[in-house]
Amino acid sequence: EAQVTQNPRYLITVTGKKLTVTCSQNMNHEYMSWYRQDPGLGLRQIYYSMNVEVTDKGDVPEGYKVSRKEKRNFPLILESPSPNQTSLYFCASSLILAGSTDTQYFGPGTRLTVL
Amino acid sequence: QQQVKQSPQSLIVQKGGISIINCAYENTAFDYFPWYQQFPGKGPALLIAIRPDVSEKKEGRFTISFNKSAKQFSLHIMDSQPGDSATYFCAAQPTDSWGKLQFGAGTQVVVTP
Numbered sequence: 001e002a003q004v005t006q007n008p009r010y011l012i013t014v015t016g017k018k019l020t021v022t023c024s025q026n027m028n029h030e031y032m033s034w035y036r037q038d039p040g041l042g043l044r045q046i047y048y049s050m051n052v053e054v055t056d057k058g059d060v061p062e063g064y065k066v067s068r069k070e071k072r073n074f075p076l077i078l079e080s081p082s083p084n085q086t087s088l089y090f091c092a093s094s095l096i097l098a099g100s101t102d103t104q105y106f107g108p109g110t111r112l113t114v115l
Numbered sequence: 116q117q118q119v120k121q122s123p124q125s126l127i128v129q130k131g132g133i134s135i136i137n138c139a140y141e142n143t144a145f146d147y148f149p150w151y152q153q154f155p156g157k158g159p160a161l162l163i164a165i166r167p168d169v170s171e172k173k174e175g176r177f178t179i180s181f182n183k184s185a186k187q188f189s190l191h192i193m194d195s196q197p198g199d200s201a202t203y204f205c206a207a208q209p210t211d212s213w214g215k216l217q218f219g220a221g222t223q224v225v226v227t228p
Contacts, residue, residue, distance in 0.1 A: 004158075031214065033214070033216075035218075040124070040220055041117075041220060042117070042121070042204055042218040042219055042220040042221045043159070043204060043206075043218040043221075044218070045215060045216065045217075048214045048215065050214060056214065058215060059215070059217075090158050090159070092158075103149070103161045103164075104149075104161070104216065105160075106151075106158030106159050106160065107158050108156075108157065108158050109156075109157075109158055
């Protein structure tokens with residue numbers, strides 16, 4: 001089954017404790033992206049990647065890191081989480097067609113709470 | 116600052132009615148306008164999308180209208196059903212940085228029986 005998977009689905013942590021949220025897709029998509037969803041703000045892009053070893057900042061990259069060492073995986077790293085990073089996080093992937101992204105397929109989400 | 120403004124924030128419509136969600140953009144040139152549907156506890160999923168070379172696209176009960184000069188686009192859900200109850204996001208893809216899809220704030224639609 002074609003899908004984007006995220007782990008963990010739920011995470012409660014404390015301020016300053018490094019964490020990683022994994023994202024994996026099995027559709028051989030070049031493009032992957034991370035978003036955070038907050039009430040009244042919709043989906044805001046954190047980082048995205050056009051292909052292996054190619055990443056770029058989205059609209060809200062502060063406090064986050066990413067890496068793309070393999071095509072299928074795109075982990076999101078919070079080196080020192082703070083309470084304002086409490087949010088619902090989504091990973092998405094897409095083919096690149098004619099120099100543009102196509103339909104983005106979203107993972108099920110990771111609900112993160114930072115105390 | 117959100118480049119895509121979406122309204123209303125929430126919407127209640129009776130079964131069989133029409134749901135209308137509006138989005139507007141400014142400043143940036145965009146060349147792809149998808150709408151995503153999100154059910155509680157799930158990730159968003161593409162519902163329908165339009166490119167600016169057409170003014171309207173219809174798929175079943177869902178229609179996108181696009182007004183390039185006004186920089187506005189809207190989603191119409193005809194004959195709304197309780198199963199359409201979800202949050203809907205409009206989005207726009209910048210022409211010069213297509214990796215950075217911009218989303219609206221979302222509209223929660225509730226269809227009453």
